[in-house]
Amino acid sequence: xxxxxxxxxxxxxxxxxxxxxxxxxxxxxxxxxxxxxxxxxxxxxxxxxxxxxxxxxxxxxxxxxxxxxxxxxxxxxxxxxxxxxxxxxxxxxxxxxxxxxxxxxxxxxxxxxxxxxxxxxxxxxxxxxxxxxxxxxxxxxxxxxxxxxxxxxxxxxxxxxxxxxxxxxxxxxxxxxxxxxxxxxxxxxxxxxxxxxxxxxxxxxxxxxxxxxxxxxxxxxxxxxxxxxxxxxxxxxxxxxxxxxxxxxxxxxxxxxxxxxxxxxxxxx
Amino acid sequence: xxxxxxxxxxxxxxxxxxxxxxxxxxxxxxxxxxxxxxxxxxxxxxxxxxxxxxxxxxxxxxxxxxxxxxxxxxxxxxxxxxxxxxxxxxxxxxxxxxxxxxxxxxxxxxxxxxxxxxxxxxxxxxxxxxxxxxxxxxxxxxxxxxxxxxxxxxxxxxxxxxxxxxxxxxxxxxxxxxxxxxxxxxxxxxxxxxxxxxxxxxxxxxxxxxxxxxxxxxxxxxxxxxxxxxxxxxxxxxxxxxxxxxxxxxxxxxxxxxxxxxxxxxxxx
Numbered sequence: 001x002x003x004x005x006x007x008x009x010x011x012x013x014x015x016x017x018x019x020x021x022x023x024x025x026x027x028x029x030x031x032x033x034x035x036x037x038x039x040x041x042x043x044x045x046x047x048x049x050x051x052x053x054x055x056x057x058x059x060x061x062x063x064x065x066x067x068x069x070x071x072x073x074x075x076x077x078x079x080x081x082x083x084x085x086x087x088x089x090x091x092x093x094x095x096x097x098x099x100x101x102x103x104x105x106x107x108x109x110x111x112x113x114x115x116x117x118x119x120x121x122x123x124x125x126x127x128x129x130x131x132x133x134x135x136x137x138x139x140x141x142x143x144x145x146x147x148x149x150x151x152x153x154x155x156x157x158x159x160x161x162x163x164x165x166x167x168x169x170x171x172x173x174x175x176x177x178x179x180x181x182x183x184x185x186x187x188x189x190x191x192x193x194x195x196x197x198x199x200x201x202x203x204x205x206x207x208x209x210x211x212x213x214x215x216x217x218x219x220x221x222x223x224x225x226x227x228x229x230x231x232x233x234x235x236x237x238x239x240x241x242x243x244x245x246x247x248x249x250x251x252x253x254x255x256x257x258x259x260x261x262x263x264x265x266x267x268x269x
Numbered sequence: 270x271x272x273x274x275x276x277x278x279x280x281x282x283x284x285x286x287x288x289x290x291x292x293x294x295x296x297x298x299x300x301x302x303x304x305x306x307x308x309x310x311x312x313x314x315x316x317x318x319x320x321x322x323x324x325x326x327x328x329x330x331x332x333x334x335x336x337x338x339x340x341x342x343x344x345x346x347x348x349x350x351x352x353x354x355x356x357x358x359x360x361x362x363x364x365x366x367x368x369x370x371x372x373x374x375x376x377x378x379x380x381x382x383x384x385x386x387x388x389x390x391x392x393x394x395x396x397x398x399x400x401x402x403x404x405x406x407x408x409x410x411x412x413x414x415x416x417x418x419x420x421x422x423x424x425x426x427x428x429x430x431x432x433x434x435x436x437x438x439x440x441x442x443x444x445x446x447x448x449x450x451x452x453x454x455x456x457x458x459x460x461x462x463x464x465x466x467x468x469x470x471x472x473x474x475x476x477x478x479x480x481x482x483x484x485x486x487x488x489x490x491x492x493x494x495x496x497x498x499x500x501x502x503x504x505x506x507x508x509x510x511x512x513x514x515x516x517x518x519x520x521x522x523x524x525x526x527x528x529x530x531x532x533x534x535x536x537x538x
Contacts, residue, residue: 059512060479060533062331064374066351066358081362081369082335087478087535089335089372091360093350100350103358105333105372107478107533111510114538119435119468120506166388199388209356209376210329212481214533216509237389237518238526240485241380243328245529247516249506257507260514262531264329264376264483266356269383 005178006145007187010039011046013076021047021076025069029142034068036142037208038190040102044092045186047078048106054080055088056110057219058182062212063092063104070096078106086110111218118216120260122251125151128171128229146191147175149229155193156201166199166236166246168192177227180252182215185222188230188250189213189261195236195246196267205268209243217258225252242266274447275414276456279308280315282345290316290345294338298411303337305411306477307459309371313361314455316347317375323349324357325379326488327451331481332361332373339365347375355379380487387485389529391520394420397440397498404462415460416444418498424462425470435468435505435515437461446496449521451484454491457499457519458482458530464505464515465536474537478512486527494521511535 004012010026023046029039041063048054075095082089087109094102131149138155153168172191174184194206217225234248243264250259273281279295292315298308310332317323344364351358356378363371400418407424422437441460443453463475486494503517512533519528 060333062374062479062481064329064358064376067353081372084336089333089369091362091372093360100358103350103360103374105331105374105479107333109511109535111512114509114511114536115469116507116509117468118507118509119504199386200384210331210374210481212331212479212531214507214512214514214531216507216512216514218510235388237529238385238387238483238485240383240385240387240526241487242378242383243380243483243485245483245485247529247531257509260506260516260531262481262483262516262529266378267383 007174007178007184011042011183013043013046013050015050019077019079021050022073023076024073025071027141028145031140031142037065037211038187039142040069040094041190041211042183042187044076044094044102044104045106046183047076047092048090048108049182051078054108055083056086056108058106058215059109060107060212060214061104061186062210063102064210065102065208067101069101074101118257120249120257122231122255123169123233125169125231131171145175146172148172153198155197159201159203161200161202163199163201166195168198169231169233171229172232173227173229179227180222180225185259186213189259191232192234192246192248194265195234196239196244199236207266208263209266211261211263213259213261215259217256221256221258225258228253230258276443276447276453280311280452282312282315282319284319288346288348290319291342292345293342294340296410297414300409300411306334306480307456308411309338309363310459310480311452311456313345313363313371313373314375315452316345316361317359317377318451320347323377324352325355325377327375327484328378329376329483330373330455331479332371333479334371334477336370338370343370387526389518389526391500391524392438392502394438394500400440414444415441417441422467424466428470428472430469430471432468432470435464437467438500438502440498441501442496442498448496449491449494454528455482458528460501461503461515461517463534464503465508465513468505476535477532478535480530480532482528482530484528486525490525490527494527497522499527
C-alpha cells in the first residue's frame with residue numbers, strides 16, 4: 001500500500017449526500033494565520049470535481065476568503081445553480097460551525113477544439129535546471145510542500161523598503177512532484193508571496209480576500225504537463241487604501257498558458 | 270420634475286423585504302441576445318448598494334452569466350453571508366421564473382488611508398478632445414448609452430481575419446454624461462467589444478460567462494472623477510477551445526486607476 005501524496009490527503013473530502021462534503025484542514029499547508037489560501041481553494045474546487053452531477057471541466061473559479069479557517073473539520077456545499085446543455089454554474093460555501101468561511105462560484109463546461117491562440121507569450125527565462133531551488137528561511141508549513149525556483153522578485157532578503165517592481169517569476173511544482181490536475185492547479189494559482197512584500201520590501205499583515213482563476217488548459221493539456229515545472233508570473237496593478245491586486249499567469253515548460261489568475265489582497269499599514 | 274438618467278432607470282430596484290429586490294430589464298441596454306452584461310452586473314451590484322445592512326464600499330464583484338435574461342421582471346437576492354468588523358461578504362443570485370440567470374459574490378469594506386501606489390500607469394494617449402466619438406454602425410441599443418472615443422483596437426471595419434493584437438484603448442463615459450458611482454463603474458467595466466473580434470477580425474457568436482471587478486477607487490475618487498471621460502484598456506491573454514479571457518483597466522482623466530477587471534468569454538468556432 002502506498003501513502004497518498006500530502007496534497008491528496010489535504011484535499012480529501014467525504015461525501016455527505018446531496019451537495020455536501022466533509023473535509024479537514026491540513027497542518028502540512030498551514031500559513032501564518034489559518035491555512036494557505038490555495039489549499040482552501042483546492043478543497044472548495046474538489047467538491048465541484050467530486051460532485052456526481054458535474055458537467056464538464058473547470059473553466060473558472062472565484063473564491064472569497066471570509067474568515068481564517070480554524071484547525072479542524074469543515075463542510076463544503078457545492079450546488080449546481082444552473083445546468084445548461086454544455087455548461088454549468090456552481091455556488092460554493094465552506095462552513096465551520098455553521099458560519100461561512102469561504103464563498104465562491106465556479107463554472108464548468110464541455111470544451112471543444114476551436115481556433116486557439118495564446119496572446120500572452122511565456123517570458124524568456126532560464127530553465128528550471130538553471131535556477132536554484134529554495135526561497136530562504138520562510139517558516140510557513142505550506143511553503144515546504146512546493147519546490148520553488150525564484151527567477152525574479154523573490155522574497156526580499158532585507159526589509160528595507162527598497163523595492164521598485166512587484167514582478168515575480170518562478171518555477172514551481174508540488175513537492176514531491178505530483179501529476180498536475182485541476183485541484184493542484186487551483187492551489188498553485190495562489191502560490192505567490194504577497195506583491196506588497198516584493199514591491200516595498202516592507203513586512204505588514206496581509207490576507208487574500210478574493211481569488212479568481214481562469215483555466216485555459218483542459219485535462220489533456222494538464223496530463224501533458226505531468227509533474228513538470230510551471231512558470232509562474234505575478235504583478236500588482238494597484239495598491240490603494242488597504243487593498244492591492246495582482247494579475248498572474250502560469251505556463252507549463254512547453255510554453256502553454258495553463259491559467260490566468262487574479263486576486264485582491266488586504267494589507268494593513 | 271426632472272426625468273431620471275437612462276442608467277438610473279435601468280438599475281432601479283424595488284425592495285421586497287429581507288434580501289430581495291425586484292427589477293426589470295431595460296430595452297435601452299439591449300444587446301444581441303438579452304441585455305448588455307454590464308447593466309445586469311450593475312443591477313446585481315445595486316442590490317448590494319441598496320441593502321440596509323451593507324457595511325462599507327464595494328471592493329470586489331464577481332458575476333457569472335448563467336443565462337440570457339428574457340425581457341421583463343427579475344428578482345435579485347443579495348445576502349450578507351459573513352459580516353466581520355470592517356468587511357462583508359455577499360452572495361448574489363438573480364432569478365427569472367425561479368431560475369438563476371446570474372450568480373455572484375461581492376466584497377465590501379470600510380477603507381482607510383494607507384500607503385498607496387499605482388504600479389500600472391495610465392498609457393500615453395491623446396486626450397478625449399483629440400479623438401473622434403463614434404464606433405461605426407453597431408446595431409446594439411446599449412452602445413448608444415455610451416460615448417465612446419476609440420484610440421486603438423476599435424471594432425474592425427472589415428471582417429477579413431486580419432487582426433494581430435487584441436489591445437483596445439478608448440475614452441468612454443455615460444451618454445448623456447452622468448456622475449460616476451459604483452453602479453455605473455460596474456457597467457463601464459464591461460464596455461469592451463469582444464477581444465476575439467479585435468484580434469481576429471472574425472465575427473462569431475460570443476458571450477461573457479464570468480466577470481470580476483476590483484474597485485481600487487473609493488467614493489471620494491469617484492466623486493472627483495465626476496462625469497469625466499475614463500480611459501479604458503483591454504487585452505486578451507489566451508483564446509482556447511471555446512473560451513477567451515481579457516484583462517482590463519479603467520483610469521480617470523487625472524490618471525487614477527479606478528478599476529482592474531477581468532472576464533472570460535465563450536466563443537463558437
